[in-house]
Amino acid sequence: MPYKYEQPHLPGWKDMMIGGAIPGLRPNQRNPYFTGGTAKHYRPVINFDKCIKCSLCWEYCPDSVFDVTPDGYFNPALAYCKGCGICAEVCPVPDTIIMVDEMEFEDGYGKFIDEYRYWKENREAYRKWFESLLPKAQIISVRKR
Amino acid sequence: MGMAVSAIEAKRLEAVLKGDEEVEVVGTGTDAVAYALMLADIDVTAAYPIRPYGGVMERTARLIADGYLKAEYIVAAHEHDQFEIVKHASAVGARTFVGSSGVGWLLAIEAIVAISTDRYPVVALIGNRALDDPGAYGVEHNDALMVRDVGWLLVWVDTAQEALDTTLIAYRVAEDPRVMLPVGISMDGAFLTHSEHVFRIPPKSKVQKFLPPYDLGNRKLHPSNVISVAPQVNEDWVTELRKQMDEAMKNARRVIEEAYRDYAKIIGRDYGNPFVEPYMVDDADVIMVGMGTVSKPIKEAVRRLRAKGERVGFLRIRWFRPFPTDDIIRYLMGAKAVAVVDRDYSFGSPFDGGALYTEIRSALYEAEHRPLMINFIGGLGGREITYNDAMNMFNITLDAARKGKIEQRVIWYGVRE
The missing domain is CATH 3.40.50.970 (Thiamin diphosphate (ThDP)-binding fold, Pyr/PP domains)
Structure with missing residues (x-):
């Protein structure tokens, strides 16, 4: 996949505040100092063609991973996603959010694409890619695999 | 008030x-x-x-x-x-x-x-x-x-x-x-x-x-x-x-x-070396090592043995962390035998001894000269270590120094059989 998030910068021990304290975060602000997304086993992939913009994934995500796009979709910032699968569990539309094993991705474990941007720029390629992942999914919205 | x-x-x-x-x-x-x-x-x-x-x-x-x-x-x-x-x-x-x-x-x-x-x-x-x-x-x-x-x-x-x-x-x-x-x-x-x-x-x-x-x-x-x-x-x-x-x-x-x-x-009070308190160790052939109040009976034993011409000394460890490795090497390297008194025990440790003994053994590993080492496990649960106990420990260690070998590495001092 061509669109990659920039890898988070991990500071050295001399750069860190003593004891690992960090500047305070605003309410709902994700922690830029510790993204945590490298720890996940399953990655959510969104079928934006079927999304009804209900906002349940955005509301339920325990790590506030979903960013609202200008046209009202919800794009996961995968660097922060821990792979819990709650978004796929609460999504009310069949085959719209799926959880896929990280090892299935050619972009490699721990590297993250921008799903929404990929979909906007090439819907046909994105649809084919999504369909190739669907049989491998561990959790599929509405129906359990 | x-x-x-x-x-x-x-x-x-x-x-x-x-x-x-x-x-x-x-x-x-x-x-x-x-x-x-x-x-x-x-x-x-x-x-x-x-x-x-x-x-x-x-x-x-x-x-x-x-x-x-x-x-x-x-x-x-x-x-x-x-x-x-x-x-x-x-x-x-x-x-x-x-x-x-x-x-x-x-x-x-x-x-x-x-x-x-x-x-x-x-x-x-x-x-x-x-x-x-x-x-x-x-x-x-x-x-x-x-x-x-x-x-x-x-x-x-x-x-x-x-x-x-x-x-x-x-x-x-x-x-x-x-x-x-x-x-x-x-x-x-x-x-x-x-x-x-x-x-x-x-x-x-x-x-x-x-x-x-x-x-x-x-x-x-x-x-x-x-x-x-x-x-x-x-x-x-x-x-x-x-x-x-x-x-x-x-x-x-x-x-x-x-x-x-x-x-x-x-303030006006000088402790000399902050990490350890050396007591008559400079020319000592046999040095006891310990922490805390065990120093009193051991120092008394050192004084009496010195009066009899025995070259003995005592090293009291103050700082355990950070561990005073350099001072341990400096003061103990020249001795023929060292006895560590542990008011603690580390079950299953490398030589089935006390924690202080095990750490001092480790500190001396790279010393040019490694003295014989005996470990006394003593004073557990608050049992007193007396002047007579300190004399006995010195005599066991002096004996080892004279013979050039130790018979028992770790001694549970005063344990009832």
């Missing part, structure tokens, strides 16, 4: 708080620590009773009640609570004191580890006590040694005077920006916590020159300095944070030396 303090004591406390001269008093080891807290002007202490550390709670409460110390005295629900309270108080910029003994200290272990990993310069008194079960109030060093690997500086004191001086030095070292780690001051239960000594209290005016105010800098939790302490960082950060602590602990060696030097200069 209130009624609780005697007229004589009141006069002396007024003198050290307002004058420029030190005064002499009689008190226990824990009293001496409480007077140091008064001089260090601590802000918060959290108390929960357990013997033998408890005397410091009582004396501190009295000093606050009678107006000699202005500090928040929080009675905790249990030891874990105690250490959590001082951790949080330290985070908002309060100079804190806490303490416990034996299993009480261990009940707080989660908070104890968080204090060092969050890098708060809390000073704690550990009135050394055997770990239950079976129940025992007496001294054993295994309680303090439980935290030897988690970033606490650990020091053992021998007299009430040393307890007072070391408490002031502990704040100075712990709060140094190059260190920012907690200090545990170990004091032998009963033998020092409860025994009366004559000691001198330095004037507060001089202590203020020695001990600058506690300054957390940009880490102070305050509405005007919005930071988050102890965030979840997992494998991405933990290695780096441990490394940061490692550097701080290594820095502590230099900072300890500076603190003792300044203490001698400003």
